[in-house]
Amino acid sequence: MKKGLAAALLTTAVMGASIITPGMVLANSTMTTSVTEMPEDLFIGITVEAASQKAGFPVKQPSYVPEGFHLGNTSYAGKFGLVSLSYVSFQKGMFHLQVRKGSLQNEAATFTQKTELQLVKGKAISGKKKDTGENQVLVWEDAGIIYQLTGGLAVEELAKIANSVGIGTPPPGPEIISMESSGALTREQASEKIGFPIKVPTNLPQGMKLSIVVLPGKESEMVFLHNKVISDEIPSLSIMIRKGDLKTEAYGRVPEPDRVQETTLGSATAYVGMFPGTSAHNPKLTERMGLTFEAGPGEIYTIMSELPLEDIKKIAESLQ
The missing domain is CATH 3.30.200.100 (MucB/RseB, C-terminal domain)
Known part of the structure; x- marks a missing residue:
């Protein structure tokens, strides 16, 4: 599975959960399709604490999210060491916070358009990447851990979210x-x-x-x-x-x-x-x-x- 596809799959699980309810898969559908089950190292609908444990580092969450958004899904893709938190609003769409080990210097090379800006935490890079389409991206490093915000929000709003990561109490999740x-x-x-x-x-x-x-x-x-x-x-x-x-x-x-x-x-x-x-x-x-x-x-x-x-x-x- 490609890294971009993994991110897409995390996006697809808009409202993540960790169970399959018995009796929900029926045979009376007229549609036919071949099924690809999730890879064993892709966990969708887990808690942030569980994702931190699987990743091997604490995942810090924002204490500020724009009005109308809530944490809809937390996922971990073991192949990439990637934790993804998806925040959803049925009126405004969604944005994602992806967390993994890395360096800001290496991340800078992945941008197709970029601008440097200063966060409370230090230097960050905003712009666009090939695998994020028209969505705005904001990336910063925190003690060897890369945090990336992606979504249709303005850079100023992404920066506000970024500045709240690891500070205060996160809003309640699912x-x-x-x-x-x-x-x-x-x-x-x-x-x-x-x-x-x-x-x-x-x-x-x-x-x-x-x-x-x-x-x-x-x-x-x-x-x-x-x-x-x-x-x-x-x-x-x-x-x-x-x-x-x-x-x-x-x-x-x-x-x-x-x-x-x-x-x-x-x-x-x-x-x-x-x-x-x-x-x-x-x-x-x-x-x-x-x-x-x-x-x-x-x-x-x-x-x-x-x-x-x-x-x-x-x-x-x-x-x-």
Whole structure:
């Protein structure tokens, strides 16, 4: 696996988790695909503490993140000694903090465009790299450890995040529910957190396996399901579950509310909007379609995928 692909895979796991919920991979899908399981040294959906232990050095986190962002996934790619923290906002996209051993001098040679700037911690380099596209990059060194911020944020905002790394208390991250610790109660635990029984789809693309993670919300918890199997032949898919009002959630979670369109799901009203997103299946992808609907009174589901709308609706209709 190439280093750039590893970074792409970390991006794909927007809402990381550490378990596969039993019964989520079904055979009634009409789609066919060959599956590439994750390499043994690629760990997605682990805690920052676990990633630090695997990497062999403490991973420092920012105490400041822009409003609306939260830590969605922590990963470790052993082949590259690379820890990646992915911060997600459904309105603003995502940014990543990658940490590995290295030197700023060597990193400077990897930039296609670069500018030196001064952080509280010392010298840093900002600009662009070949493997980060149009995203802005900010790199600095801390005692032989390279920290790299990548995302669609302004340099000034990246610098503000960088200056907070290792200082103060990091904002709360996802609560990862582990199969090892919770066994058959995993789905029940997540349901208890959110306040109603979680429904999962029985119709998924062949080879897709879903994982679950609980994230803190301002008013209530949110549960996310995402595809755990990493393959360039399997489309990306995430399901966001929370309490709320259907129309408010449909228009309030997307960066461009004017693009939201009303549709139907069976005999019920649903809404289609576009969410920021990437995919190992389609490296050029910058946004994914999201179908928002009510699975029960006040029980809001959004299925986000690069699949066609009709396929997303079939997945929605298979929730049990």
